[in-house]
Each structure stands twice: as structure tokens, then as C-alpha cells.
Amino acid sequence: MAYFFDEPSHTFGEYLLVPGYTPADYTPDRVTLKTPVVKFDKKNGEKCPLSMNIPMVSAVMQAVSDDKLAIALAKEGGISFIYGSQSIEDQAAMIARVKSYKAGFVTSDSNIRPDATLEELVALQNKTGHSTVAVTENGEAHGKLLGIITSRDFRLHHCPEGAKVCEYMTPLKDLITGKDGITLSEANELIWNNKVNQLPIVDASGNLVSLVFRKDYSTHEAHPLELLDSKQRYIVGAGINTRDYMQRVPALLEAGADVFCLDSSEGYSEFQSRALKELHAAFPNIKVGAGNVVDRDGFMFLAENGADFVKIGIGGGSICITREQKGIGRGQATATIEVAKARDEYYAKTGIYIPICSDGGIVQDYHITLALAMGADFVMLGRYFARFDESPSNKLVINGNYVKEYWGEGSNRARNWQRYDLGGKKGLSFEEGVDSYVPYAGHLHDNVALTIRKITHTMSNCGALSIEELQQKAKITLVSPVTIQEGSAHDVIVKNTSIHAE
Helix, strand or coil: CCCCCCCCCCHHHEEEECEEEECCCHHHHHHHCCCCCCCCCCCCCCCCEEEECCCEEEEECCCCCCCHHHHHHHHHCCCCEEECCCCHHHHHHHHHHHHEEEECEEEEEECCCCCCCCHHHHHHHHCCCCCEEEECCCCCCCEEEEEEEEHHCCCHHHHHCCCHHHHHEEEECCCCCCCCCCHHHHHHHHHHHHHCCEEECCCCEEEEEEEEEEEEEEHHHHCCCCCECCCEEEEEEEEEEECCCHHHHHHHHCCCCCCCEECCCCCCHHHHHHHHHHHHCCCCCCEEEEEECCCCCHHHHHHHCCEEEEEEECCCCEEECCCHCCCCCCHHHHHHHHHHHHHHHHHHHHCEEECCCEEECCHHHHHHHHHCCCCCHHHHHHHHHEEECCCCCCCCEEEEEEEEEECCCCCCCCHHHHHCCCCCCCCCCCCCCCCCEEECCCCCHHHHHHHHHHHHHHHHHCCCCCCHHHHCEEEEEEEHHHHHCCCCCCCCCCCHHHHHCC
């Protein structure tokens, strides 16, 4: 006879946090959201080898996680898992672009030869929009640096026809430069101490490596939580499947991927067990998360087979129709609670702490705080990030409103990669996701900052300064439908609907 769970499963929207005592020094600005991403020997005092500064990762989806969004999210302190439903070469190229993007260190696409005319220079400036141009021996981005020329160095209509760049540039001997390997803070010190607007970075052979600009200083002040590796490069993750991983992973590692995630609608399978074992055997230092699961058995299976983190959730995503198509899944809150208990049980038994990620079911910002309070170490978000400028999908106008396209990895639009197929006969698969639109929401930075403020204020109300403390102190209540209705604006005519914005 089938096993029956005693209680129905619940979603985040059916719960509320009950405030706890807030000491005077438990203010939102003192809350830290730093959280572990991969497993570590916590009982013996080992430090987690990979942590995030905010508990948010972007979903392994074509409509969400490319290199542009990965850079934007790493600036805020989170990690993007670049989608694997593309060629190995294209995914590796995305990873490489993230790793080569150094915060504050600009690889110029606006360079010119010294014998070029000022007319050619102006045409280049108009094309790129850059007023500062590096002059290199061959006109290439990493050629031998000879000087710098800006729009302030000449007035075209006062210069003789055919005048050369070398006649108006500031030559190398008069430039302040930095050596390759310099840190961003050291570069900014040179800029400010020497009262210059830009600092060329050159290697031992005198070749241009990058440029650091004074105007970018305030930009980097705005991202104090940016997530960097030991070489000051942005951290980035990659989604992989259970088929071509032995060909895909070496290329992604070479490109610089920091962490991987086996991307599947259901992770309690031999396919994931096999992939975890083979990957860890071939690449001993690799970090691979697995999932998705929704109960204790699924967590224990992946933990015992080497998962570095475990992802929770089946059928809770806004574009996912797995539950209606296959009749499998579980309410996201209930699944998170049970898997968190299994995680703690495994930790008590082994001393190894395996972080868990709640994936799906997040509709309101406060649902993130609930997921953390219920035991999640971080959450994975798709729809949330798909709304922003930095996501790879198209921005359109539908019925007078700006929207962005958003489709599931199980939709027909993405199904050429057969993410959900378990190896049966071709042509027997079916959709488990839809193609849709989401309301356009602007820049990632502004929205994430607002979400983080909501989380830290709620944690302060609960008397917690860290996620771990929140999980120890949180008081959570199940609510009725009427209570949910009572919690929104009601019995009034609302003048400013922005209070409902996510």
C-alpha cells in the first residue's frame, strides 16, 4: 500500500513570522546575510570554502542566467548558475567572460594607432561612446601602450586636416601607470594621489592590460558585498546535466567556473548518483550541488552520494507545470522544513554541514525570509531575476506595459536540450514548463537592494543578526486564508499601488 503523509503540504504564502524580542543593538544595518554554499566539516571548525554575502542565486535557465546577469549578481554578493541548455563552447565562453571581467578594470574596446588621424579617432569615439582612448602600437586592446588621448586634448575644427593622434596624445612618459597585478584599492589610491582621471595598467613588457577610471570609484563603493575569488574575479556557477558532464565540466573548469549544479526536475535518481561519484573522482576539488528533492529520503540519498549542496523543490516555480502534468511535487514550505530537518540530522551524525537551497515558490520578498527561517541556507530565483534589465530575454511592450519574456527549461522553447527526458524513446517527452511574460522591473541592483532591506528589517524584528540565529529564534505560524486577506490593504481605495511592488 502506498505511503500517506499525515499532513497536507504547505506553501510559503500560508505562513507568517511572529516577531521576537529585538535588543537595541539588533538594528537592520547590523544584520549579516553571509551564508555557506557548499558542504564543510563544521563540527571540527572547518571554514566553508565557498560562501555568499547574500542568500540569493539565479536559476539555471535560458531566460535568466547568462554572463551579464552573473556579473550583476556577483556585484551584489550572490551567484548565478549559467544555464547548461546550450553548447559546451557557448557556456564556457559565458563563464570566461564573467571571470575575465574585473571589477573596475576595463579591457578597452576603444584603442587606436598613433599614426591614425584625428578624424579616425573621432569616428571611433562616436562609435564606442568613449571619450578616452588608449594609443597602442598596433591599435589593439593589449598592444604596447604609447599614450592616452581624450576629447579634451584637441578641438578637431582647429586642427590641420590629416593631423595625427601621436601629435596630440599624452605620451607614455607623462602618464601615471599601474603594474599588472595591482589591486583595485591600490589603483584608486594612485588615481586620487596623482589627481588623474584614468590609470592604464601595463604588464612587464609594456603592453596595455586594462584601464581604471576615477568615475568608476563611486560605482564600486555601491557594491561593498561583491563576491570575488582569491584572484579578485567574480564568482560564477554553472548548470550541468546528467549526460555530457564528463565532456562539459572540463571545459567549464578551464573557463573558471567556481561551482556546479546538476539541473534536473527530480534529483532522487541513479543518474545524479552516478554523475556525483564520477565528477568527484575525476576532479577531486570540484563543488557540485544536486537536486531537486522534496523530502528526507531524497536529501539523504544525495548527501550520501557526495552532493556539495542540495536543492529543494518540485513543481513550485511560476513557469513549472510538473505537478499538473505528472502529479508529483510538494508544497515548497513543507519540503524545505523536512529537508532542513534531514540536513540537521545528517550534520549531527557526521559533523558535515550540507547547505540546502530552496528553489521555487517564492512570490513575495518575505517568502525568502520565511525560507531562511525554515532552514534554507539560500534560495534560487527565476522569475524574480527574469524581470530585470540584466536578464537575457527580450523586453517588449504588451498592452501598453513593459514586460520581459520568461520561459521554463521544460517548455517547448527550451526543450531541444531534453533536460527532463530520462533516456526513453525520442518523441515521448512532454512539456513541463510554459512560455510567458513577467512585468519589467528595471535594474537588478535597485531591486536586490530593496529585497535585502526587507529581509534584514524582518530579521531585526525577529531578534536575529544572522541567518543561523534566525533559524534558531524564528517563530512561525500557519495562517488561514482570511488572515492572508487581512494582511493586505483592504476595505480602502488605494491611491498608490507601488506598495504592492515586489
